[in-house]
Amino acid sequence: xxxxxxxxxxxxxxxxxxxxxxxxxxxxxxxxxxxxxxxxxxxxxxxxxxxxxxxxxxxxxxxxxxxxxxxxxxxxxxxxxxxxxxxxxxxxxxxxxxxxxxxxxxxxxxxxxxxxxxxxxxxxxxxxxxxxxxxxxxxxxxxxxxxxxxxxxxxxxxxxxxxxxxxxxxxxxxxxxxxxxxxxxxxxxxxxxxxxxxxxxxxxxxxxxxxxxxxxxxx
Amino acid sequence: xxxxxxxxxxxxxxxxxxxxxxxxxxxxxxxxxxxxxxxxxxxxxxxxxxxxxxxxxxxxxxxxxxxxxxxxxxxxxxxxxxxxxxxxxxxxxxxxxxxxxxxxxxxxxxxxxxxxxxxxxxxxxxxxxxxxxxxxxxxxxxxxxxxxxxxxxxxxxxxxxxxxxxxxxxxxxxxxxxxxxxxxxxxxxxxxxxxxxxxxxxxxxxxxxxxxxxxxxxx
Numbered sequence: 001x002x003x004x005x006x007x008x009x010x011x012x013x014x015x016x017x018x019x020x021x022x023x024x025x026x027x028x029x030x031x032x033x034x035x036x037x038x039x040x041x042x043x044x045x046x047x048x049x050x051x052x053x054x055x056x057x058x059x060x061x062x063x064x065x066x067x068x069x070x071x072x073x074x075x076x077x078x079x080x081x082x083x084x085x086x087x088x089x090x091x092x093x094x095x096x097x098x099x100x101x102x103x104x105x106x107x108x109x110x111x112x113x114x115x116x117x118x119x120x121x122x123x124x125x126x127x128x129x130x131x132x133x134x135x136x137x138x139x140x141x142x143x144x145x146x147x148x149x150x151x152x153x154x155x156x157x158x159x160x161x162x163x164x165x166x167x168x169x170x171x172x173x174x175x176x177x178x179x180x181x182x183x184x185x186x187x188x189x190x191x192x193x194x195x196x197x198x199x200x201x202x203x204x205x206x207x208x209x210x211x212x213x214x215x216x217x218x219x
Numbered sequence: 220x221x222x223x224x225x226x227x228x229x230x231x232x233x234x235x236x237x238x239x240x241x242x243x244x245x246x247x248x249x250x251x252x253x254x255x256x257x258x259x260x261x262x263x264x265x266x267x268x269x270x271x272x273x274x275x276x277x278x279x280x281x282x283x284x285x286x287x288x289x290x291x292x293x294x295x296x297x298x299x300x301x302x303x304x305x306x307x308x309x310x311x312x313x314x315x316x317x318x319x320x321x322x323x324x325x326x327x328x329x330x331x332x333x334x335x336x337x338x339x340x341x342x343x344x345x346x347x348x349x350x351x352x353x354x355x356x357x358x359x360x361x362x363x364x365x366x367x368x369x370x371x372x373x374x375x376x377x378x379x380x381x382x383x384x385x386x387x388x389x390x391x392x393x394x395x396x397x398x399x400x401x402x403x404x405x406x407x408x409x410x411x412x413x414x415x416x417x418x419x420x421x422x423x424x425x426x427x428x429x430x431x432x433x434x435x436x437x438x
Binding site for chain 1: 228359
């Protein structure tokens with residue numbers, strides 16, 4: 001059994017470096033992506049980070065579609081345009097003006113797009129029997145691992161969610177049972193913001209620990 | 220604008236350290252937690268990692284309930300016991316025997332438990348209008364950040380999902396609109412496995428890049 005034990009003890013400066021990586025991770029949109037290809041070693045490192053994510057019952061229920069084709073990106077961009085037009089109407093007055101002024105995706109500007117799917121398994125999955133969303137959450141863990149890894153490669157990532165998942169599936173000929181969890185845009189950038197863009201632009205305020213931590217029980 | 224730019228460029232050895240952290244992150248169960256309190260600086264660092272997670276429309280739709288009370292843990296453990304009994308019946312023959320033999324949680328052994336909730340917002344959320352699950356996925360990103368941060372503090376974390384979310388809410392007096400995303404157990408450990416326990420115990424096989432990466436389109 002001993003050879004199955006990890007000997008790795010992390011040092012405070014290693015903990016602090018992770019903190020810094022998390023602090024500098026940003027959602028990057030098309031106005032900051034550079035038209036510069038991502039080398040395949042970097043794509044592999046990003047995918048390998050996804051494969052190291054935790055998954056419920058070790059089910060690893062993920063599939064990653066890598067998209068570089070311009071026509072495919074244009075077809076995906078169409079569903080973004082449709083959905084964002086509908087979305088804008090949901091916001092009132094000033095918020096609507098601000099919504100429309102924001103650049104919210106980088107589908108055609110990013111050299112690499114990635115659709116990340118949840119692929120359900122036939123039969124029961126350990127740990128997913130009482131909380132059926134657990135498989136999808138495993139896929140989200142893979143996305144977050146990839147996001148952090150991309151940042152350490154100085155590559156920006158943007159998560160585009162203003163899309164009709166069924167239209168994305170159609171464009172990519174995805175199997176019926178697959179569920180779109182995330183549509184990601186990757187590329188080198190001209191800059192990273194030092195804070196979330198929506199915080200800088202005062203769309204929402206940053207929450208602090210006291211706002212969201214409850215001791216023992218509510219009420 | 221310039222002061223809003225991050226000057227941080229990460230070096231290859233920093234990228235490699237993140238890889239190593241991800242490689243050594245494990246799901247830890249009760250047979251490996253030590254009865255040793257987690258200092259408050261470490262709890263703060265874990266929560267701060269959660270607060271640095273990306274969130275759709277910067278909505279930060281998370282709430283974290285910190286549980287140290289033994290009676291509360293016992294009440295949560297009861298729903299685990301009920302749910303795992305039901306779950307075992309879903310697996311056939313050998314798999315059922317293996318399921319029953321596995322230690323799948325560390326609720327009462329872990330010095331700190333944490334229930335992580337998604338708190339829906341009134342009104343539309345930027346980026347969540349076409350994909351309503353996005354808020355829940357933001358909370359999962361916070362969980363993954365906390366998991367990685369805990370590992371660099373040499374603290375183990377286990378995600379328990381064999382629970383009835385409504386019963387957990389009841390025990391914690393959670394508001395009706397809150398949705399349980401994750402129930403986490405934190406503690407120092409006697410060891411970390413060097414691979415996922417369910418891989419070592421041959422519950423599932425590790426998937427490799429070729430199994431799950433698709434180029435451009437399916438089929």
